[in-house]
Amino acid sequence: MTKADIVEKIYEKVGFSKKESAELVETVFDLIKTTLEDGDKIKIAGFGNFVVKEKSDRRGRNPQTGEEITIVARKILTFKPSQVLKSAINSQ
16 A cells, blocks of 8 residues: 555545645654654554664674675664554464
């Protein structure tokens, strides 16, 4: 499903115009993005949690040369689905 598909579904179900539906979707995604950029967690009841985690420096190996390298620290985004979502997916 693409962003355009989401806009279309909102247009059909809610009755907003396509422009209003697109603005709504953009606003929600921008809000999620800025919240995660700030390092905050997003909890959506019945859906799941989005969390930004820190990964520290670690040693790795280049598989082609066998040379040891340092993999730099970075942030990763994780998603943990709620039990409601897991049940909905597994009941089908």
